[in-house]
Amino acid sequence: MxxxxxxxxxxxxxxxxxxxxxxxxxxxxxxxxxxxxxxxxxxxxxxxxxxxxxxxxxxxxxxxxxxxxxxxxxxxxxxxxxxxxxxxxxxxxxxxxxxxxxxxxxxxxxxxxxxxxxxxxxxxxxxxxxxxxxxxxxxxxxxxxxxxxxxxxxxxxxxxxxxxxxxxxxxxxxxxxxxxxxxxxxxxVDLAVFRPMDKNQVRSQIGMPSDGKPVLGFVGSLTPWQGIDDMIHAVKILKGRGVLCKLYIIGRGEEERYLRSLVEEYKMAEEVIFMGPVDYSLLPVYINAFDICLVPKRNAISGYSPLKLYQYLACARPIIATAVPGLEIVSELGAGVNAKAGSPESLADAIEELIQRKEEWNEMGRRGRLYVERHAxxxxxxxxxxxxxxxxxxxxxx
Incomplete structure (x- = not known):
C-alpha cells in the first residue's frame, strides 16, 4: 500500500x-x-x-x-x-x-x-x-x-x-x-451533507419567518472581495423599485462593522439580517431555507473556485453570481444568472429577473445538483x- x-x-x-x-x-x-x-x-x-x-x-x-x-x-x-x-x-x-x-x-x-x-x-x-x-x-x-x-x-x-x-x-x-x-x-462538496431539503421544514427548524418575501442568502467571510456591500446596495435599489425581499448574511469578517453601518444608514434592518457565524452542521439547513443564493464576488486575477458555490449547487438552490472567472458556470449550467461584477444595479436587475422566474427555480436547482454529482x-x-x-x-x- x-x-x-x-x-x-x-x-x-x-x-x-x-x-x-x-x-x-x-x-x-x-x-x-x-x-x-x-x-x-x-x-x-x-x-x-x-x-x-x-x-x-x-x-x-x-x-x-x-x-x-x-x-x-x-x-x-x-x-x-x-x-x-x-x-x-x-x-x-x-x-x-x-x-x-x-x-x-x-x-x-x-x-x-x-x-x-x-x-x-x-x-x-x-x-x-x-x-x-x-x-x-x-x-x-x-x-x-x-x-x-x-x-x-x-x-x-x-x-x-x-x-x-x-x-x-x-x-x-x-x-x-x-x-x-x-x-x-x-x-x-460533500454531497451527503449538502443536499436538497424541504424549505418549509428547515425554515421552521431555524425559526425563519415566511412572510411571502423572497429570501436571499449569502454564506462566507465578510471581506472586501466578496462584494457584500453590492448586495446591500442592490436590496436598497430593489426597495426603491417596490420589489421587497430579505437578505440573510451568514459569516464574520473585517468588513462587518462597515456593512452594519451601511444597513443602519439605509434604515434596512428589517430587509438585511446579519446572522453571524453558524455551526457548520447547520449550513445546509440555512442554504436550503434561502430562495436564492448569492455569490457577488469582485474581479480577481486569480479567478475563483469557492466552496460556497458548490454547496449552493449541491443544495439545489438557484444562484446569482457575478460574471468573474470561475463563476460563469452558473449561467452556463442554467443554474441561475450572472450579474456584472462591482455593479449593484446589475445585481439588482439579476435578483429581480430571478424572482420573476420563480417557476424555473426547481429546474435550476436540479441542474446544479446534477452537475456537482457528476463533477464536484x-x-x-x-x-x-x-x-x-x-x-x-x-x-x-x-
Whole structure:
C-alpha cells in the first residue's frame, strides 16, 4: 500500500475552506487505497475529528506566541524523520512551508503542492499609493522573500495542483514552470451533507419567518472581495423599485462593522439580517431555507473556485453570481444568472429577473445538483488527484 503524508499548517478545528478541502481529500484518498497520515498543528484543547481511515498526527504547540509557526516547522521536520517513510508528501503552499520540502529532498520523496491564491495578495502585501516609503519597502522585501521561497518549492515539486485556470497560468508565467506538472483541480462538496431539503421544514427548524418575501442568502467571510456591500446596495435599489425581499448574511469578517453601518444608514434592518457565524452542521439547513443564493464576488486575477458555490449547487438552490472567472458556470449550467461584477444595479436587475422566474427555480436547482454529482463531489476530486499522482510519477507508481 502506498503511503501519503498530507500536511497542513492551519487550525483544523475551524470549519473553513482549507481544513475542509484537506480533510475531504485525506478521507477519499484513503478510500482509494492509500495509507493517509494527516499532519496538523494543535494548540487548543479541542481535538479535530479525523476522517475514518485517516491516521491523525498532531503536532502540539503553545497556545500563544509569535514564534509558534517556527516551532511547528521545527517539530514537523523532526516528526517526518520518525514517521514511516511516505511515498508522497502533499501540502498547501505557504511562505513558511519549507521544512517538508527540505525533508522530501533529503529523503528523495516526491512532493505535491496545492495553490489556492496569490500569496502576496492573501497576505495583504500589495502596495498602495497611500503607503509610506518605509511601508512600501517592507512590503517589497516580504514579497521578494515569498518569491524566492515559492520559486524554490514550485521548481522542485513533482506536481502542482491549482484550483483555478487563472492561477495556473499566472504561476506558470511567473516562475516559468513546466505546464505538464501543473494541473487544475477545483474545489468540491460533500454531497451527503449538502443536499436538497424541504424549505418549509428547515425554515421552521431555524425559526425563519415566511412572510411571502423572497429570501436571499449569502454564506462566507465578510471581506472586501466578496462584494457584500453590492448586495446591500442592490436590496436598497430593489426597495426603491417596490420589489421587497430579505437578505440573510451568514459569516464574520473585517468588513462587518462597515456593512452594519451601511444597513443602519439605509434604515434596512428589517430587509438585511446579519446572522453571524453558524455551526457548520447547520449550513445546509440555512442554504436550503434561502430562495436564492448569492455569490457577488469582485474581479480577481486569480479567478475563483469557492466552496460556497458548490454547496449552493449541491443544495439545489438557484444562484446569482457575478460574471468573474470561475463563476460563469452558473449561467452556463442554467443554474441561475450572472450579474456584472462591482455593479449593484446589475445585481439588482439579476435578483429581480430571478424572482420573476420563480417557476424555473426547481429546474435550476436540479441542474446544479446534477452537475456537482457528476463533477464536484470530494470523491471525484480525490480521484482526479490520484490520477495526477499516477500520471506525474509514471513508472514509479504501480
Amino acid at each position: 502506498k503511503r501519503i503524508h498530507i500536511i497542513t499548517d492551519v487550525d483544523v478545528t475551524v470549519k473553513s475552506d482549507p481544513p475542509i478541502r484537506i480533510f475531504s481529500l485525506a478521507k477519499y484518498l484513503g478510500q482509494l487505497g492509500l495509507e493517509v497520515r494527516l499532519i496538523y498543528p494543535l494548540w487548543q484543547s479541542k481535538v479535530p475529528e479525523i476522517p475514518p481511515g485517516v491516521i491523525g498526527v498532531p503536532i502540539s504547540l503553545p497556545s500563544k506566541g509569535y514564534i509558534r509557526a517556527r516551532i511547528f516547522h521545527a517539530k514537523l521536520f523532526k516528526r517526518l524523520c520518525h514517521l514511516p517513510k511516505a511515498d508522497i508528501i502533499y501540502f498547501r503552499i505557504s511562505p513558511g512551508m519549507i521544512s517538508p520540502v527540505i525533508w522530501a529532498l533529503i529523503a528523495k520523496v516526491p512532493f505535491f503542492v496545492e495553490v489556492h491564491g496569490i500569496t502576496e495578495v492573501e497576505y495583504g502585501l500589495v502596495p498602495f499609493k497611500t503607503d509610506s516609503l518605509v511601508k512600501k519597502i517592507k512590503k517589497w522585501l516580504k514579497v521578494r522573500r515569498i518569491y524566492i521561497v515559492e520559486r524554490f518549492i514550485l521548481k522542485r515539486a513533482a506536481g502542482i495542483v491549482f484550483v483555478t485556470d487563472q492561477l495556473r497560468e499566472y504561476y506558470i508565467q511567473r516562475y516559468h514552470l513546466k505546464k505538464k506538472k501543473a494541473v487544475v483541480i477545483r474545489n468540491g 463531489s470530494w470523491q471525484s476530486i480525490a480521484e482526479k488527484t490520484m490520477a495526477f499522482f499516477k500520471e506525474t510519477l509514471g513508472g514509479v507508481w504501480p
